[in-house]
Amino acid sequence: MTSLPPQAADTRDALDVTALRHPDSIKWTLYGPDVIPLWVADMDYPVAPAILEALQERLTRGLGYHQLRGDPDLLTLLRAHLATQGLDGLQDDGIALLPGVVPGLYAAVHALTTPGEPVVTMTPIYHPFHLAITDLGRRVAGVPLREGEDGYEVNWAALDAASRGSRLLMLCHPHNPTGRVWTAGELEKLRDLAIARDLFVVSDELHADLRFTGEAFEAFAADPRVRSRTITLTGPCKAYNTAGLGIGAMVGHNAALVKRVRSAAGGLMGHEGALSVTMWRAALQGAGPWLQDTVAYLQGNRDFLMAYLREHAPWIRAYTPEATYLAWLDLREHPRAGTIQQFLLDEARIAVHDGPVFAPDAHKTQYQGFIRVNFATSRAILTEALERMTAALDKAR
Numbered sequence: 001m002t003s004l005p006p007q008a009a010d011t012r013d014a015l016d017v018t019a020l021r022h023p024d025s026i027k028w029t030l031y032g033p034d035v036i037p038l039w040v041a042d043m044d045y046p047v048a049p050a051i052l053e054a055l056q057e058r059l060t061r062g063l064g065y066h067q068l069r070g071d072p073d074l075l076t077l078l079r080a081h082l083a084t085q086g087l088d089g090l091q092d093d094g095i096a097l098l099p100g101v102v103p104g105l106y107a108a109v110h111a112l113t114t115p116g117e118p119v120v121t122m123t124p125i126y127h128p129f130h131l132a133i134t135d136l137g138r139r140v141a142g143v144p145l146r147e148g149e150d151g152y153e154v155n156w157a158a159l160d161a162a163s164r165g166s167r168l169l170m171l172c173h174p175h176n177p178t179g180r181v182w183t184a185g186e187l188e189k190l191r192d193l194a195i196a197r198d199l200f201v202v203s204d205e206l207h208a209d210l211r212f213t214g215e216a217f218e219a220f221a222a223d224p225r226v227r228s229r230t231i232t233l234t235g236p237c238k239a240y241n242t243a244g245l246g247i248g249a250m251v252g253h254n255a256a257l258v259k260r261v262r263s264a265a266g267g268l269m270g271h272e273g274a275l276s277v278t279m280w281r282a283a284l285q286g287a288g289p290w291l292q293d294t295v296a297y298l299q300g301n302r303d304f305l306m307a308y309l310r311e312h313a314p315w316i317r318a319y320t321p322e323a324t325y326l327a328w329l330d331l332r333e334h335p336r337a338g339t340i341q342q343f344l345l346d347e348a349r350i351a352v353h354d355g356p357v358f359a360p361d362a363h364k365t366q367y368q369g370f371i372r373v374n375f376a377t378s379r380a381i382l383t384e385a386l387e388r389m390t391a392a393l394d395k396a397r
């Protein structure tokens with residue numbers, strides 16, 4: 001086996017921009033060569049050595065069809081991992097591998113609702129949620145989160161009203177883009193609502209391993225009361241920075257429900273790739289320490305970002321994300337708020353995601369002036385991006 005290049009003490013601090021800007025990276029090549037990309041949810045860090053070693057080893061063998069119907073070792077590792085999040089007792093037929101998490105969102109909308117029906121989700125929301133609903137001819141029953149004293153919270157009355165007449169709630173936990181991790185109390189109320197309104201629930205828990213809360217993660221379906229109606233979606237790509245090797249899983253205690261959703265997509269899903277399976281196995285088996293270090297580094301970046309904004313742009317409204325490497329910032333006070341993403345691209349040469357992306361048409365204007373910032377880069381790159389951003393914003397005030 002070829003040996004891997006030695007890694008610096010903290011590779012996250014020593015990123016090489018020229019290497020990051022390789023031609024296959026959408027994050028680093030979509031905008032101009034002088035633009036710092038803080039948009040799509042990829043981290044700039046090198047992949048965990050345990051994963052690279054496993055991939056190299058796998059390449060010494062053939063690349064024919066991998067074990068179909070779920071790799072037994074991966075399923076065992078995944079079951080053990082999910083049990084730590086409250087999803088204990090999953091059977092093999094309760095796990096279906098997918099080419100990614102987004103196909104699971106589409107499959108669930110397709111299988112569990114019919115065209116024209118409303119599907120409930122809380123906005124702002126990771127855009128494939130509302131796109132899955134509208135692309136498949138359903139309607140988004142969007143319930144805006146509201147600002148509480150300490151951050152974004154569920155508008156319970158509005159959620160309840162939207163749920164009447166709907167059959168599916170699409171939950172993002174932890175929530176992209178606000179970085180909320182729903183608390184035990186909130187999860188309990190969400191479960192009560194799902195039962196009272198007889199909803200199926202799709203809980204996208206892809207960011208579960210990137211938390212700064214210090215407490216064990218509680219899956220929505222940790223409570224047996226909602227297990228028969230819930231599909232949980234998960235995958236390795238956010239925690240281990242492997243989105244280029246698409247793979248995910250839909251899991252549920254109700255095997256018939258998993259089968260219904262998986263078969264609704266039929267042959268459209270394709271099968272999982274051998275390298276993707278190898279990667280996920282290696283991640284769960286040997287990349288735990290790497291993940292721990294990464295979360296610690298991200299937490300440092302998050303705290304730095306929040307402190308920087310408090311000091312240099314206290315007018316920007318922001319709540320400290322509890323998970324993910326994404327910050328949801330409210331710049332509506334700024335005179336250029338109406339075209340804020342383009343303004344920051346033109347004047348600061350930084351690329352962020354524009355607020356309206358995270359809402360269906362009917363709610364888009366509500367999020368104009370918001371941006372989502374990806375802080376999973378080196379402290380030096382983040383510092384330069386923030387300096388450029390605040391300088392450009394100050395100049396135009």
Ligand SMILES: Cc1ncc(COP(=O)(O)O)c(C=O)c1O
Nearest residue numbers: 041100101102126176206235248
């Ligand atoms: C909440 C959430 N779900 C799904 C995805 C995408 O998952 P995949 O690339 O496996 O389809 C993302 C990517 O950022 C995400 O944030």
